[in-house]
Structures are given as structure tokens and as C-alpha cells.
Amino acid sequence: PTDEQWFREAVVYQIYPRSFQDSNGDGIGDVRGIIDRLDYLKTLGIDVLWLSPIYRSPQDDNGYDISDYEEIDPVFGTLADVDELIEQAHARGIRIVMDLVVNHTSDEHPWFVESRSSKDNPKRDWYWWRAPREGFEAGTPGAEPTNWESFFSGPAWELDRETGEYYLHLFTRKQPDLNWENDEVRQAVYAMMRWWLDRGIDGFRMDVINMISKDVSQTGDLADGPPKPGSILGDGSPHFIAGPRIHEFLQEMHREVFEGREQKYLTVGEMPNATVEQAVLFTDPQRHEVDMIFQFEHVDLDRGEHKWDRRRIDLRDLKASFGRWQAALAETGWNSLYWNNHDQPRAVSRFGSDDPEHRVASAKLLGTVLHLHRGTPYVYQGEELGMTNMPFADAGAFLDVESVNYYRTATEAGADPQEVLANLRLGSRDNARSPMQWDDSQQAGFTTGVPWSPVNPNYPQINAADELADDDSVFHHYRRLIELRHTEPVVAQGDFTMLAADHPTLYAFTRSYEGTELMVLANFSSNDLEVTSDDVPDVSGWEDAELVLGNLGDAEPTSTLRPWEARILRR
Ligand code: TEU
Ligand code: CA
Numbered sequence: 001p002t003d004e005q006w007f008r009e010a011v012v013y014q015i016y017p018r019s020f021q022d023s024n025g026d027g028i029g030d031v032r033g034i035i036d037r038l039d040y041l042k043t044l045g046i047d048v049l050w051l052s053p054i055y056r057s058p059q060d061d062n063g064y065d066i067s068d069y070e071e072i073d074p075v076f077g078t079l080a081d082v083d084e085l086i087e088q089a090h091a092r093g094i095r096i097v098m099d100l101v102v103n104h105t106s107d108e109h110p111w112f113v114e115s116r117s118s119k120d121n122p123k124r125d126w127y128w129w130r131a132p133r134e135g136f137e138a139g140t141p142g143a144e145p146t147n148w149e150s151f152f153s154g155p156a157w158e159l160d161r162e163t164g165e166y167y168l169h170l171f172t173r174k175q176p177d178l179n180w181e182n183d184e185v186r187q188a189v190y191a192m193m194r195w196w197l198d199r200g201i202d203g204f205r206m207d208v209i210n211m212i213s214k215d216v217s218q219t220g221d222l223a224d225g226p227p228k229p230g231s232i233l234g235d236g237s238p239h240f241i242a243g244p245r246i247h248e249f250l251q252e253m254h255r256e257v258f259e260g261r262e263q264k265y266l267t268v269g270e271m272p273n274a275t276v277e278q279a280v281l282f283t284d285p286q287r288h289e290v291d292m293i294f295q296f297e298h299v300d301l302d303r304g305e306h307k308w309d310r311r312r313i314d315l316r317d318l319k320a321s322f323g324r325w326q327a328a329l330a331e332t333g334w335n336s337l338y339w340n341n342h343d344q345p346r347a348v349s350r351f352g353s354d355d356p357e358h359r360v361a362s363a364k365l366l367g368t369v370l371h372l373h374r375g376t377p378y379v380y381q382g383e384e385l386g387m388t389n390m391p392f393a394d395a396g397a398f399l400d401v402e403s404v405n406y407y408r409t410a411t412e413a414g415a416d417p418q419e420v421l422a423n424l425r426l427g428s429r430d431n432a433r434s435p436m437q438w439d440d441s442q443q444a445g446f447t448t449g450v451p452w453s454p455v456n457p458n459y460p461q462i463n464a465a466d467e468l469a470d471d472d473s474v475f476h477h478y479r480r481l482i483e484l485r486h487t488e489p490v491v492a493q494g495d496f497t498m499l500a501a502d503h504p505t506l507y508a509f510t511r512s513y514e515g516t517e518l519m520v521l522a523n524f525s526s527n528d529l530e531v532t533s534d535d536v537p538d539v540s541g542w543e544d545a546e547l548v549l550g551n552l553g554d555a556e557p558t559s560t561l562r563p564w565e566a567r568i569l570r571r
Contacts, residue, residue: 004264007291008334009492010047011371011482012097012266012378016342017054017076018062019435020381022447029435029446031077035085040464042092044384044475045482048266049089050097050205052342054082058108060174061152061401062433064099064207065106069192086200095202097266102189103208104175111188112176119163126185127176128168128214128222130157138164141232147224148236153405155233168222170211170240172401180212180249190256197257203266206290209250210271210278213243229305241273247281250289259288268336270294276328283333292336292376297321299344308406308423313351315504315524323498326374330495335375339366340383345431347380349389353564356461358526359386361564364477364551365522368566369507371481372520374496379478381436385467386474389431390456395421399453403428439465472553480549484568488548490516500536505529506561508536519545519569523561532559545569 021033031054041049053063054076063073072079089096105112115123136143144157145166150173157166158173168177178185193204214222215238225234250269258265269282269290282289298321302313329335339347348354352362363386371377392398395407395417403424410420430453437459438445444459456462467473485491494511505525511518519542523529533540539559548568561567 004285006264007048007266007376009485010095010266010376011045011485012048012050012268012376013041013044013046014050014052014341014378014380016052016381016433018052019433019446019453021436021438022449022451025447025449026075027447027449027451028075030075031072031081031085035081035088038088038092038094040468041094043468043479044379045479045486046094046379048095048097048202050268050378051099053099053101055101058106058174060106060172064101065104065108065172065175066101067106067108067110070195083199090200095266096200097203097205097268098196098201099207100193100204100209101207102178103211104169104171104177107174107176111178115176116160116163116167119165125182126179128179129160129163129165130168130222131165132159138166146222146236146239147227147232147234148239149228149231149233152402153409156236168214170208170236172405177214178212179214180245181214181216186249186252187256190253193253193257197261197265202263203268206267206269208272209269209290210242210246210274210282210293211240213240213245213249215239215243217244237273242271242278247287247289250282251287254288267291268294272296276325279325279335280328280333283329285333292334294336294338294341295325297325302350308410308420308427310423310426315507316502318351319498319501319507322373323501326496326498330374335373336378337370337373337375338378338380339370340380340432341378342380342432343429344380345427346387346389347383348386349431350426353526354388355526358564359388359462360472360474361551361562363474365524365564365566367474367478367481368549368551368568369520369522371485372491372509372511372518372568374492374494374511377481377485380432384475384478385437385462385464387434387437387462388456388458389425390434390454392421392425392428392430395424397454398424398428398430400429400433403430437463439463477549477551484549488516488518489513490518494518499538503536506531506536508538510538517571518548519571520566521561521569522566523564526563528563529561529565530559531561542569542571545571 020029023032056068056071130145132143148156150156267290435446467475490513494513499508507522
């Protein structure tokens with residue numbers, strides 16, 4: 001690839017700093033902890049680190065509520081620590097990408113403190129302030145300016161009693177939405193981004209960036225969305241997902257922040273509800289918006305009617321989704337590839353099997369399938385160990401604001417607490433946020449103190465120290481997958497063709513580039529699977545192909561895939 005496209009050969013590792021490594025015994029992971037683990041990451045072979053937010057923050061949403069963009073929160077360290085992290089990472093050939101959370105700030109950010117201080121404050125218009133709905137008294141149900149529900153339960157509007165107006169918050173009430181219609185807001189954000197680039201970072205992961213353009217074009221103002229079944233609240237997303245000025249804003253950002261700089265930075269936009277058509281526009285290099293987006297289609301497949309209802313994923317749906325995204329971005333644009341992050345349950349528990357009998361094989365299978373797609377793979381901390389969901393004892397075990405709010409509002413509205421608990425066990429973001437399992441010492445080597453979130457009790461069986469010492473571990477399998485992307489051009493550059501789309505348990509595809517062809521065969525089940533050319537015509541001609549990498553070590557070139565077996569073949 002050209003220098004411009006270096007990210008096509010790269011693998012990104014996501015760190016959730018709070019849960020990665022504590023260096024001072026206060027129970028919270030920190031920047032020094034990350035520095036101490038750089039050699040581990042170097043061994044894994046990743047190219048880029050993306051850090052979830054470490055800026056100054058009241059931590060209402062674990063740092064996604066920022067009160068100073070140019071300071072580090074004391075729980076994570078200092079700017080000097082970050083400078084050292086950048087230097088130490090660069091010395092190992094690892095780039096650093098920071099989270100950029102600019103759809104909203106904290107309500108404790110000086111911008112918002114000023115904005116809320118009076119109706120005629122110069123920063124009033126930096127946020128979305130609106131009078132109560134006509135005919136309603138401020139503070140009464142239904143008085144909110146629109147019927148939008150927040151992502152974290154309840155109305156997306158909070159009344160400020162002092163000025164008698166509501167402000168918009170798509171997430172918690174401590175995360176007021178910035179008004180991107182205001183030029184000064186945009187310029188302030190761009191200045192802050194330049195400040196970080198000047199400090200030496202290598203790009204941004206942009207939080208809910210497709211929500212920054214709110215639609216005021218229809219009625220001249222924000223408007224009600226379709227009602228949500230069984231609720232007085234509505235779905236505001238048609239009015240804030242990929243709004244009318246989204247492409248303009250991203251192009252302006254590119255001009256104001258990145259253009260004219262020597263380095264090619266990495267930009268990835270987190271975009272819930274994004275469609276493939278939008279993705280082509282967002283990631284077309286000619287348009288100068290972002291390099292790639294995080295889309296949510298595959299991680300929404302096990303959602304039922306309500307966001308929290310869960311159902312088992314049908315592999316055919318999963319393949320249809322991946323296949324559609326691969327096809328749509330084959331010529332123009334680029335995919336990001338991920339199974340999990342700090343907002344999603346653990347991949348092996350969700351798409352594989354965390355039964356001890358199948359955990360290692362299925363974790364490796366998932367890595368194999370994902371990393372062999374066309375796009376840039378993201379590894380979420382602990383995924384490379386096959387870390388699993390947490391065994392939450394009861395409702396009191398959940399710490400995340402989304403889970404806590406959901407439990408409260410759902411049970412208050414009359415839902416069966418046992419059902420709500422079951423949904424949370426499967427779907428809570430807390431699953432991803434338990435501390436990294438480094439070794440079998442107390443608290444899994446994460447902290448010498450009391451961890452802010454309990455360590456998964458399975459750490460004696462699942463930890464980095466054991467996996468580093470075991471050449472057959474999930475860790476070493478991920479290391480080999482990453483190495484393969486670096487050494488075999490077809491992995492980064494090749495075309496993608498999905499095979500056997502209707503097969504219920506076989507995930508199969510080919511990649512091809514300049515005369516090299518790879519085939520990936522993966523058995524998404526706990527039973528043996530016969531793969532013959534009768535069922536899958538494309539396998540004929542591959543009988544004698546070379547096994548590049550399998551996940552069960554002693555693979556024979558037979559036509560039977562064992563439970564959760566995955567093979568990469570080359571010819
Ligand atoms: O998440 C945005 C988002 O829409 C979801 O993934 C969210 O986590 C939730 O599950 C919606 O129901 C981003 C961040 O990744 C997340 O951690 C933040 O809480 C959120 O934005 C607000 O900044
Ligand atoms: Ca600490």
C-alpha cells in the first residue's frame with residue numbers, strides 16, 4: 001500500500017485504560033501501567049494502540065464525559081506520562097490513537113458551566129438549550145422539547161431549574177451534547193485536535209461521530225421521532241444519525257486539522273446505525289472524511305425487538321452482514337473489523353463458546369475469521385487471551401451507568417427483575433470491563449490493591465503469563481494472525497469472496513491477490529462438520545492446498561472440520 005494507506009496492513013489494539021494495568025495500587029489502571037506493558041504488546045505484534053479516554057473527567061461514563069480535553073485525569077496520570085507513553089510506544093514502532101469525544105462534553109466542562117450560567121451567556125448556543133414544550137409546565141412529564149429517549153434510559157433532555165430551559169444529552173445527563181451548528185464550537189474542537197497532533201499522537205477514534213449533525217432542516221428545529229412501543233418516549237435517531245451537515249463537518253475537520261501535515265494519521269469514526277451506503281461516502285479516500293468507520297450491524301444481530309432482548313445469532317445472518325460490508329467497500333473505502341470493544345460482551349462468550357471444552361478453539365476460530373477479512377482488525381484487550389463474560393451474581397454487581405439505569409427504569413416500569421438480570425448478564429458492557437488477566441497472582445496481576453471492578457474468577461485458568469509460555473495458546477494464535485497480515489500481502493490487499501452463504505455452521509471464504517489465493521474454513525459448532533465438494537463446490541481443487549495456519553495444531557488435510565476448527569489454506 002502507499003504510505004497514505006498504511007493502515008491497511010495494520011492491526012489496532014484497544015486499551016480500556018481503567019482496566020488494563022494499575023501501577024500504583026489504587027485499583028484503577030493508568031498510563032504508567034500501559035507503559036509497563038508495551039513489551040507485551042510488542043510481542044503480540046500490533047501496530048497501533050487506541051486508548052479509551054484518559055482526559056480529565058468526572059468519570060460518570062468512565063471518561064466519555066470530558067471536562068478538560070487538554071489535561072489527563074489524575075486517576076490515569078499526567079501529561080508527562082502520556083508524553084512518555086508516546087515516546088516509548090514510538091520507540092517500539094507502535095502508534096498511539098486517542099479517543100475523541102466531541103459529540104458531547106461533561107456538564108463540568110468550563111464550556112458547559114458557562115453555557116448554563118445564563119440565557120445570554122456567549123456560550124449559551126454551544127449546547128442545545130430549549131424551552132419546555134408548549135402547553136407544558138417545566139419539569140412535568142412530556143414537557144421535554146422533543147420525545148427523544150437517551151441511550152442510557154429516560155428522556156434525552158434535562159431541565160436546568162435556574163434558567164428554566166432544558167439541555168439535550170443523548171447519553172447521561174452529565175454528557176450534554178455540543179451544538180455543532182455553532183462555528184465557534186467546531187473551531188474549538190479543531191484547535192484541540194491540532195494540539196494533540198502536535199503532541200505526537202497518530203490519530204483519533206471518533207466517538208459517535210455520526211451524531212454531531214442534528215437535523216434542524218425539516219421544521220427549523222429539533223423534532224419528535226417515532227414513538228417507542230410501550231413508552232411515552234420516542235426514537236430521535238432519524239434526527240441525529242448522519243444529519244444533513246455530517247459530511248460537511250467531517251470534511252471541514254479534515255481540512256482544519258489534518259490537511260497539509262506530513263504524517264498520515266489514522267481516523268476511525270464510531271457510527272452506530274450506519275448503513276453500507278453511508279460507509280462508502282464516509283470512507284472514500286477522495287472525500288477526505290475518515291479512513292474507516294465502526295459500524296454495528298453484526299453486533300446488533302443478537303438483539304431482539306428491544307435493545308436488551310437477546311437471541312442466539314444465526315451464523316447465516318452473521319455471514320450475510322459481513323459479506324454485505326465486504327462487498328460494499330470492495331472498490332471504494334475500507335472496513336474496520338471487530339468482534340468486541342469496551343461496549344460489547346466478550347466475543348468468545350457471544351459468538352463462540354466459553355465452555356472450557358471449546359473456549360480456546362473457538363477464540364482462535366473467531367480471531368482467524370475476523371483477521372482474514374479485508375479491513376483493519378481491532379483487538380480488544382483480553383480478546384487475545386480468550387477472556388470471557390463475567391459471572392455476575394446479582395443486579396448489584398453491575399457498575400456501568402447504562403446497566404444501572406436500565407435495571408432501575410425497567411424494573412420500575414414493571415419488568416421481571418430476573419429477566420432484566422438475565423439480559424444484563426448477556427449484554428452488559430461490564431462484561432468487557434473486568435480487569436485484564438495478567439497472571440495467576442492475586443487480582444490477576446492487575447493491581448496490588450482493590451480493583452475498581454472485580455477480576456473474573458477464572459483468571460487462574462485464563463491469563464497472559466500462562467499463554468505467553470504456551471505456544472498453542474490463544475495469544476500465540478493472535479500473534480501469528482497479526483504476523484500473517486504483515487507478511488502475506490493477500491491478507492491486507494486481497495479480494496474477498498464469501499462461500500456457502502446458506503450453510504448454517506460453516507463460515508467459508510476466499511481471498512485472492514496477484515496469483516495467491518487463500519481459503520478460510522471455519523466450523524462454528526461443537527460438532528464435527530464434513531466439508532465436501534457436494535455441499536460446498538468451491539472446496540474442490542483445494543484438497544492439496546497448503547495449511548498456512550490452523551487452530552487445532554495437529555490438523556490433517558481431511559474433509560472433516562472438528563468442533564470449532566478453523567483453517568487457513570493457501571494455493
Ligand atoms: O458508544 C456509543 C454507542 O452508541 C453504544 O455503543 C453505547 O455504548 C451504548 O451501548 C448504546 O446503547 C460510545 C462509547 O463507545 C461509549 O463507551 C460511550 O458510553 C458513548 O459513546 C458515549 O460517549
Ligand atoms: Ca492506578
